[in-house]
Amino acid sequence: MRWSRYFMPTSKEAPRDAETISHKLMSRAGLIDKTSSGVYTYLPAGYRVLRNVEAIVRREMDRTGAMELLMPALQPSSLWKESGRLDKMGDEMIRFTDRHDRLMLFGPTHEEVITDIVRKYFSSWKQLPVTLYQIQTKFRDEMRPRFGIVRSREFLMKDAYSFEVDQQGLDETYGKMREAYCRIFTGCGLTFSIQQADSGVIGGKFSEEFVAQGECPELEVGHIFKLGTQYSESMKAFFRDSSGTEKPLIMGCYGIGVSRIVAAAIEGNHDQKGISWPVSIAPFKVLVIPSNTESGQILETAQAIYQSLGSRGISAMLDDRNQSAGMKFADADLCGFPVWVIVGKKAAEGKVEIRIRKGSVSSDVETGNAARWVCDFLEANGQS
RNA sequence: CGGGGCGUAGCGCAGUCCGGUUAGCGCGCAUGGUUUGGGACCAUGAGGUCCUCGGUUCGAAUCCGAGCGCCCCGACCA
Incomplete structure (x- = not known):
């Protein structure tokens, strides 16, 4: 990409309403634009970061054997009536009536839809266990959106759901997910801790949340739950075990705030001058800077x-x-x-400067070796 | 949803209390010139429903009323 043609509007000043460092830097670096309260557009560079995070999440989820699908954001309220959560969710759920006067909603989460899918197609212990996931936009009409994309009304989430024949199976899958989550957050350059949590409106007996380090008080980037049979019983999702007995499926669910990871990565990787992206999710890994575009030699070398x-x-x-x-x-x-190749006056002597954003470490490198040098560096530091 | 605040050029702001020339400033933008290793400089220029509607007044960005939008504190929160 040539910066002169790229849409990445940087600014010296953050918007008035930006409070947290991630919000300020995302705005100033031209990654996001506020469309409305709690509703954001990801500009090209911001979207690249989001997709990089998504790719890491997808890679690690696939490694656990989970299968990706895509459920609708638009859902019928009838499923929520079955699970008993239609009233529980309150005004946070965005609802409307369609032209046939049916009550519809924009999904804040997908336990109901996935349980409906699984009860239709999984009826035997021979098909189990199964874990399904999706990466999709969720809608929650937050009372008070804030901190930029951290608490927004529309956001990207990875949600996975596992269905087991017994508690032991759930414990195993839960453990696998827990490990995958650690790899994902580490891979995205986050420092995090795991805390036992209140399961809230999702329900279930046991849950843990992954909290990223940073100044931002909304810290949570992931939450995993052992749900048990709450949804399978209310929605009648049963299977036959090897003895032919009908039993409720045992469920777990596992969420990651994909868009939140982007903010958390900035909270954990910045300095006074700006963002210092982990290589793994940087929108562009290398910036080539001709110090003077009027000089033919400098520009050509760059x-x-x-x-x-x-x-x-x-x-x-x-x-x-x-x-x-x-x-x-x-x-x-x-x-x-993460990496700068600075082409300046030393280009005449056949040298360029390579600087690492983190720590501002510089080396002079032969012009002809610059690309290889960068390549080697990225290979050695690809995960951070 | 309770309490508080804000809305003036693309962005950040001054002006509003105490009504009165042509509504300013910084950044950004355009044109020309000089610059080019840590946010360069000079000159010229473009850009405004002063959130909206209504009211008071000879006269409203400024006063009054209603509405809309946005933010903060609290409560809430996969």
Whole structure:
């Protein structure tokens, strides 16, 4: 990508309403734009980060053997009447009546829909256990949206649901999910702790939440539950065991706030100058900075390195804007590119500077070796 | 949902208390020139339903009323 043509509107000033560091930096770095209270647009660079997080979540969920599906955001209220949660959810659930006067809702969560799916298709112990998940937009009409995308009314969530024949199976799957969650959060560059939690309106006997480190008081990025038979009993999701006896499915559910991870990653990876992305989720891993775009040699060298990085499959950005070097460095700090290749006066001597955003460590490298150097560095530091 | 605050150019703000030239400032934007290793400078310029509707007044960004939007504190919260 050429910065001069890329839509990433950086700014010296944060919007008036931004309070937390992640909110301020996401706005200033041109990652998000507020559309309405608690409703945000992910601008191109922000969306790249979101998709990078999504890919990590997907990779680790697939590793556990869970299968991805996609349920509707639009749901009939009838399923919620069955589970008994229609009234419980209150005004947080966005409801409306369709043209046939049926009460519909925008899903705040999907226990009802998944239980409906499973009861239709899973009737024998031979088909079990099964774990299904999706990555999807959830809707919750929060009384008070805040902290940018952290508490928003529309947000991206990964929700997984497991169905077992017995408690032991649930314990095993729960443990696998717990491990996968640790890999996901670590892989996204978060420092986190696991705490026993109140299960709230979701219900169940036991749950733990994953809380990311950071200043932001809404800390929770993941929550896993041993639900038991609460939904399978109210919604009549039964199976036959090996003796032919009808039993309720034993359920677990596992949620990750995918969009929240983005904010949490910033909370945990920034300094006074801006974001310092973990390599794994950075929108672009490398920024190539020609210090002066008027100089033919500098610009050409920068372009050559940029292209060489591209041909090695590395997502790179070329700051080809005709701006002062100082302004480019400030933007590079703000936007948090993990690796910078700075092409300046030493290009005439065949050297460029490679700087690592985290810790501001610099090395002079032969121009011809720059792309390989970056490649090796990223390979060695790909997970953080 | 209770309490408080705010709404003026794309963004951040001043002006409002105490009504009165052509509504300003910084950033950003456009044009030209000089610059280019830590948010450069000069010149010129464009850009405004002062949230909306109604009222008071010779006159309203400013006063009054209603509405809408947004934020903060609290309660709430996969």
